[in-house]
Amino acid sequence: MVLADLGNRLKGALSSVSSGSDDEIAALLKDISNALIENDVNFKLVFRLKENIRQKIDTDSFKSDTVANKRKKLQKAVYDELVALVDAYEEPPQIKKLSASSTTAKGKKKLVKKRESHVIMFVGLQGAGKTTSCTKLAVYYKKRGYKVGLVCADTFRAGAFDQLKQNAIKANIPYYGSYLETDPVKVSAEGVAKFKAERFDIVIVDTSGRHKQEESLFSEMVQISEAILPNQTVMVMDGSIGQAAEEQAKAFKEASDFGSIILTKMDGHAKGGGAISAIAATKTPIIFIGTGEHVADFELFKPSSFISKLLGIGDLQSLMDHVKSLNLQDDENHKKTMEHIKEGKFTVRDFQTQMNNFMKMGPLTNIASMIPGMGNLMGAVGEEEASAKMKDMIYIMDSMTQQELDSDGLLFIDEPERIVRVARGAGCAVIDVEMVLQQQQMMSTMAQTAKSTQAMGGAGPGGNANMSRMIQQAQSNPNFMQNIQNMMQGMGGAGGPGGPGGMAGLMNNPNVMAQAQQMMQDPNMMAQAQQMMRNPGMMQRMMSQFGGGGSPFG
Secondary structure (H helix, E strand, O other), X not given: OOHHHHHHHHHHHHHOOOOOOHHHHHHHHHHXXXXXXXXXXXXXXXXXXXXXXXXXXXXXXXXXXXXXHHHHHHHHHHHHHHHHHHOOOOOOOOOOOOOOEEEOOOOOEEEOOOOOOEEEEEEEOOOOOHHHHHHHHHHHHHHOOOOEEEEEOOOOOOOHHHHHHHHHHHHOOOEEOOOOOOOHHHHHHHHHHHHHHOOOOEEEEEOOOOOOOOHHHHHHHHHHHHHHOOOEEEEEEXXXXXXXHHXXXXXXXXXXXXXXXXXXXXXXXXXXXXXXXXHHHOOOOEEEEEOOOOOOOEEEOOHHHHHHHHOOOOOHHHHXXXXXXXXXXXXXXXXXXXHHHHOXXXXXXXXXXXHHHHHOOOOHHHHHHOOOOHHHHHHHHOHHHHHHHHHXXXXXXXXXXXXXXXXXXXXXXXXXXXXXXXXXXHOOOHHHHHHHHHHHHHHHHHHHHHHHHHHHHOOOOOHHHHHHHHHHHHHOOHHHHHHHHHHXXXXXXXXXXXXXXXXXXXXXXXXXXXXXXXXXOOHHHHHHHHXXXXXXXXXXXXXHHOOOOOOOOO
16 A cells, blocks of 8 residues: 555654754654655645644743653644645544444333435445445445345446446445446436345445536536435545545535545555545545455545544554454354353464455454554554465465364474474475464463453453543553564564464564563553553453454454
């Protein structure tokens, strides 16, 4: 993703600050300004951001503060201003299910008053990716339990209906369109009426691409809107147009009065940052960004989360929300894994289930960017190589017998010849099998720790709220994130061929132990660790949320 280059430059600028001197601050602001301008962010917006940061730190309290606090305040100021740069401060319309129900104070369910289907009309320039984005949005809501239908009102472009039809069939989404009817107003009205009659929660209407200078097409867009009366009009924009996004957005807003924007092709051009900031200047919220051609390459856009991932801070809350959307609780293997974790066990089969679930979550680079410190590691490896490694791990476990999968992994230590046999079956080296077993043992140790600490203290009331607070505190602490990242890099060398795996490997790794010692000397980090220990149910809940994936902090 090209935006990763911007993120790396911003992180590099922040990491260069050591003492918080005037010269360092001036160099930092210059580096940030150059990085943003090269990403086609409007010069006036960059100048305002730079001045706002300068004002926040140009105080007597900042100048007299300790070096450590200066760095924290400076990083916080940069973070806040970057969020303000891409935030439109407008909330998009909310969508509710027709079949929704609520619970009364006495615990009895009551039906919600009947509502009309929520109609979403897509507009935008030609070639912006409207048809693909329609399918992506339909899949997004389908995963969350909504009944979604697609309508193709693009009768102008040859092959438009075929494209939407193929996408819909592949994603198993109901669709409507016509090869014979040439009036887009009639097609859209008939399609919306059909899905409304069948009580669909959401009806998404794809229209022809048009340009602000094509008055006839703009007039047609208005006629379609008057015929179907959409609850929400979404404009799809190509992120590669950069600052020009502002002008196009204003032109479309005058004609269709759209309420939100989907920004596409954010994976292949350096002007994406400029497009986001330009759109934010129009006070129109961006709801999603497209980061690739596949259905999974579609991210919910939240300004704070976007900047957090850009700066490598991570976004654990979004990761947990994403995991919830997979509905893993209905999977039998996942249920067994959760039961094992509650019992303090974690078998090789549990690890296999975890890896399979992880592969369902979409592009690994997107998932890694949500985990503090993992974005940099994934950036160094690359999407294809990381996916290949994940698949190799699954192939290794597929080469094991049922007895081996249901074991706690110690069977391989007692009978090392099993490792050789599995390596031959998977077509890999013995060290690759050992690394899989090392990671499984690490997870097993974490499950045992979660079980033992729960027996000591239990989850306690307010555990979820405390976990959320802990996540927010960790995300706002740059030292904590930096040390976690360094520890994770050190963990990559834990164990080794023939060496101790699991926690033993970590204890023997000088890099990991040095980082742990540094964290122990920081009172803020120790307070966060103590909070987790006082409420040990957090660990188990976090493991449950992540499908048995252990603590998101390491």
